[in-house]
């Protein structure tokens with residue numbers, strides 16, 4: 001089928017041609033409805049608004065290339081047949097990022113998973129699970145700079161294309177910070193796919209672009225010397241004391257991989273901690289380097305707190321406890337939703353310098369409607385504070401009302417209840433990303449509906 005014929009042919013006919021092409025090239029595909037449904041969703045069900053919006057969105061074919069050559073075959077065929085393509089790594093995004101708005105083909109990239117560790121960085125294929133990358137780095141005395149708590153399911157390519165930062169950001173900043181990702185290789189979605197290498201600031205063209213402008217195939221990500229991290233819980237008599245401790249602990253001479261303050265109201269969602277995190281105290285959850293524990297403990301004491309847990313990975317596992325980072329970032333929402341479906345979440349960034357009183361006044365204003373935890377982090381060279389609080393869900397209007405009120409109070413809201421890049425975290429259309437889309441996805445086939453910057457008239461016929 002020529003590209004001209006493909007433009008006219010019904011979708012079902014084009015998909016049938018694709019199946020034949022894939023069979024001829026021995027590339028695996030599946031189209032059983034239950035699997036297609038499962039591979040069309042991510043964790044967007046954190047948001048009742050997105051759950052409703054995306055309920056009927058489903059892929060028509062799942063393709064699972066095992067290597068770059070197979071990926072090239074499917075990319076070329078989809079371009080030629082003008083089929084919509086949605087990329088998928090581990091499918092752990094929160095905003096329906098890998099839900100195909102216009103059906104078509106989902107390409108799952110977990111088959112591209114090789115990793116080579118060098119001194120100071122790793123060269124890794126997109127589908128490598130972040131946990132596997134960390135294991136490979138640790139075998140050489142190094143570690144990855146940051147990861148989401150989903151790291152045993154999430155791919156490194158999905159993290160760069162859909163994520164922001166996470167555990168490790170308190171030390172190394174966010175993914176966008178220079179040097180954290182050193183090189184990205186991208187395959188174009190054209191009749192004859194090309195591989196484009198991006199370095200330095202150009203990497204931002206595909207970072208957090210939701211797979212709308214090319215397929216990330218391989219990356220160089222920075223590594224740091226491995227530390228002996230301890231999972232720490234510190235208990236405080238008030239949330240204010242925990243917050244003030246968090247502010248004081250944001251110091252470059254205190255080696256931390258995680259620093260999160262958590263209100264006591266989360267304790268019921270974490271029963272396995274028992275007396276280590278009771279509902280009578282507010283807490284700091286941290287990963288602290290073993291050699292810095294005395295300094296950490298001293299600072300805790302200065303703020304009226306005490307350490308209730310300081311364990312190695314092995315001790316945490318053998319005690320049947322959750323790692324400290326599962327009481328942080330968006331894992332808290334998951335734990336709450338396991339016990340009650342009445343919740344959703346917000347994503348906030350406070351103005352700098354962080355004002356504890358402003359945070360406390362927002363908490364007082366919303367009372368039990370919002371349960372709070374705060375993430376202390378380094379981003380763009382500055383220490384700052386984010387929050388992903390848990391909201392008791394009433395309806396979409398109430399979510400929007402609260403988000404508007406919080407923005408009016410000067411706190412930035414990254415809306416997690418929308419599907420486009422611009423309406424969520426980015427706020428504005430990134431013209432460099434759109435320009436790159438015109439180059440890497442000239443027919444406008446990739447993850448349609450996820451960027452407001454793309455216009456139908458940009459598509460090359």
Ligand SMILES: Cc1cc2nc3c(=O)[nH]c(=O)nc-3n(C[C@H](O)[C@H](O)[C@H](O)COP(=O)(O)OP(=O)(O)OC[C@H]3O[C@@H](n4cnc5c(N)ncnc54)[C@H](O)[C@@H]3O)c2cc1C
Nearest residue numbers: 089090091092093148155158159161162163164166211216
């Ligand atoms: C409990 C929980 C905690 C989380 N914590 C964090 C956190 O701390 N920080 C954070 O940033 N995120 C967090 N997330 C979101 C998500 O887990 C991470 O961003 C994760 O790294 C995404 O990886 P993935 O492989 O699952 O990506 P997917 O969900 O599969 O994909 C994400 C996006 O990237 C695109 N994509 C995938 N592969 C490619 C590729 N090769 N080329 C181009 N585009 C591609 C997809 O189309 C999609 O738009 C969390 C989510 C949950 C559910």
